[in-house]
Amino acid sequence: MPATASTTPAPTTAPAPTAASATKVTAAPSGPAAARRWLDWRVKFAALSLIWGFSFLFMKVGNRGFAPLQVTLGRVVAGAAVLLVVLAVKRQPLPRGAGLWGRLAVAAFLLNALPFALFAYSEQTIPSQLAGICNATSPLWGMVLSVVALAEDRPSRRRVAGLAVGFLGVLTVLGAWQGFDGVDPLGAGLALAASLSYPIGWIWVRRTLADRPESNLTLTAGQLTMAAAQLAVATVCFSHLPSAPGVAPVLSVLALGVLGTGFAFLLQYGLVAEVGPTTAQTVTYLTPLVATAAGVLVLGEALHWNTVVGAVVVLAGAVLVQRGR
Secondary structure, three states, X not given: OEEOOEOOOOOOOOOOOOHHHHHOOOOOOOOHHHHHHXXXXXXXXXXXXXXXXXHHHHHHHHOOOOOHHHHHXXXXXXXXXXXXXXXXXXXXXXXXXXXXXXXXXXXXXXHHHXXXXXXXXXXXXXXXXXXXXXXXXXXXXXXXXXXXXXXXXXXXXXXXXXXXXXXXXXXXXXXXXXXXXOOXXXXXXXXXXXXXXXXXXXXXXXXXXXOOOOOHHHHHHHHHHHHHHHHHHHHHHHOOOOOOXXXXXXXXXXXXXXXXXXXXXXXXXHHHHHHOHHHHHHHHHOHHHHHHHHHHHOOOOOOOHHHHHHHHHHHHHHHHHHHOO
């Protein structure tokens, strides 16, 4: 999902090159080493696509035994635990300073607590495949918001065309010509609001957390820790203890957190370091396809022609927006 994805966008960038790496010229690997590297990043790419795509299925199954806030809390706690363990193994510190923790708290709310909870609530009334497709609209919302919030970011004709194409795809998925028949408007609205929360968070991160000296792992572990604290308060205030959640919901929430949040970040960071952010971000184009296939094949959700056509149109719009930068 991605975070994106989320699923889990992190307030970080790829590592900056050092003076040594900027001046040292190394021959590209060849032979078996090159073959292993070629295979390695593609395996990570495929694994990340599957993990984020199946995250929507895990949320749907988790909702069968837990309240949406409990699903979200379990997800974030498990994901934060993974990163904190890796942080301890690597002997890296947690973020320091009240000001930094305050900025991370806002990022945690916009990039984790709010969108994760909205997606979980949306899947009470809409299919998991529809939630996955709504997640793919984040680049479209991002373009609109960047024009308003970032004065230096002006849209090209291709990006404007991509925006129009993308939202035409959303209307196709929702079946606008038939009055959104068969689609719960509140559930779809919550999923779209979740996808809108991501670019708002990215803008906040860009304005307040760019070029920090801390590592990606340190910042993201701190961010998820803050999200867990926020969700713990909300869960205590607005939900009741589950009676008998069952094995499948429990395993789904654990998978959602350990794989879809914690391990997915580590995969994503490794992918960005290996092939760069441009190639790595294309994984978000496969996420809704995996979510749709998982919903239909595993959960038995109905597949309508407008869902397939609309998903393709949404992805086409997202590609135009991204490539028009």
